[in-house]
Amino acid sequence: MRLIEENCDPQAFIKATEEQISLTGKNPKMNAYLNIDKSAGFILMGKFEKAKEII
Helix, strand or coil: CCHHHHHCCHHHHHHHHHHHHHHHCCHHHHHHCCCCCCHHHHHHHHCHHHHHHHC
């Protein structure tokens, strides 16, 4: 969250979220939370359709 709140860097946030998904890929509950985070990063970049695809 620091990447968004302090650095305002949605691209780095998305990358970090994708890395976390690759580490916890077998846990469906964690994947759901991380996909929401990833969508938030795309929303901050103005890519609303991409965010919708993920959710």
